[in-house]
Amino acid sequence: DAKTTQPPSMDCAEGRAANLPCNHSTISGNEYVYWYRQIHSQGPQYIIHGLKNNETNEMASLIITEDRKSSTLILPHATLRDTAVYYCIVRVYNNAGNMLTFGGGTRLMVKP
Amino acid sequence: DAGVIQSPRHEVTEMGQEVTLRCKPISGHNSLFWYRQTMMRGLELLIYFNNNVPIDDSGMPEDRFSAKMPNASFSTLKIQPSEPRDSAVYFCASSLTFGLGENEQFFGPGTRLTVL
Numbered sequence: 001d002a003k004t005t006q007p008p009s010m011d012c013a014e015g016r017a018a019n020l021p022c023n024h025s026t027i028s029g030n031e032y033v034y035w036y037r038q039i040h041s042q043g044p045q046y047i048i049h050g051l052k053n054n055e056t057n058e059m060a061s062l063i064i065t066e067d068r069k070s071s072t073l074i075l076p077h078a079t080l081r082d083t084a085v086y087y088c089i090v091r092v093y094n095n096a097g098n099m100l101t102f103g104g105g106t107r108l109m110v111k112p
Numbered sequence: 113d114a115g116v117i118q119s120p121r122h123e124v125t126e127m128g129q130e131v132t133l134r135c136k137p138i139s140g141h142n143s144l145f146w147y148r149q150t151m152m153r154g155l156e157l158l159i160y161f162n163n164n165v166p167i168d169d170s171g172m173p174e175d176r177f178s179a180k181m182p183n184a185s186f187s188t189l190k191i192q193p194s195e196p197r198d199s200a201v202y203f204c205a206s207s208l209t210f211g212l213g214e215n216e217q218f219f220g221p222g223t224r225l226t227v228l
Binding site: 036038041042043044045046049087099100101102103104105 | 116145154155156157160168203205216217218219220221222
């Protein structure tokens with residue numbers, strides 16, 4: 001799986017949009033971008049994933065650049081409960097395996 | 113659904129003792145994963161089962177670690193003998209894997225293991 005690079009930490013004001021970047025310059029054509037988050041003392045939680053097109057669900061939006069070498073997770077209206085470590089993961093989407101390789105992630109602190 | 117269930121939530125043991133961690137995946141899921149998380153190494157995949165069969169155990173640190181999945185609703189991770197460096201939070205996750213279909217992983221609350 002391609003390696004990802006994320007800033008170690010970010011701050012965001014409550015109610016504002018949180019934009020979390022991820023670089024994956026060595027991504028292959030069949031690799032998807034996944035985002036998970038881990039709130040303190042809990043297990044990781046799936047947020048969203050995408051291949052080429054931008055994706056949106058009830059939790060967040062995922063913007064993938066045209067060359068697919070980077071992406072941004074957007075939490076449109078961050079709340080204090082969004083304070084967590086956010087992991088960007090790039091992996092092949094197939095039936096041979098479903099393994100996730102977690103990096104260091106970005107520690108997002110949402111402040112009042 | 114109750115989600116992925118792990119037990120115990122906390123375990124404190126002495127070096128050399130056997131430790132068994134338990135996991136009940138979400139009903140209907142056919143893939144199960146064991147992860148370990150430490151401050152130094154982050155979140156690491158230890159082993160992965162699909163349809164109760166171990167698919168990849170390359171992350172298991174050494175022979176002291178073993179994992180079983182006797183049926184679709186239960187898995188164990190055993191450490192024998194345990195060592196202080198095994199202290200970590202152990203997570204179990206499950207997913208429904210089919211062809212090229214959606215396979216989001218659902219994580220349990222974790223077991224915090226302390227080996228003295």
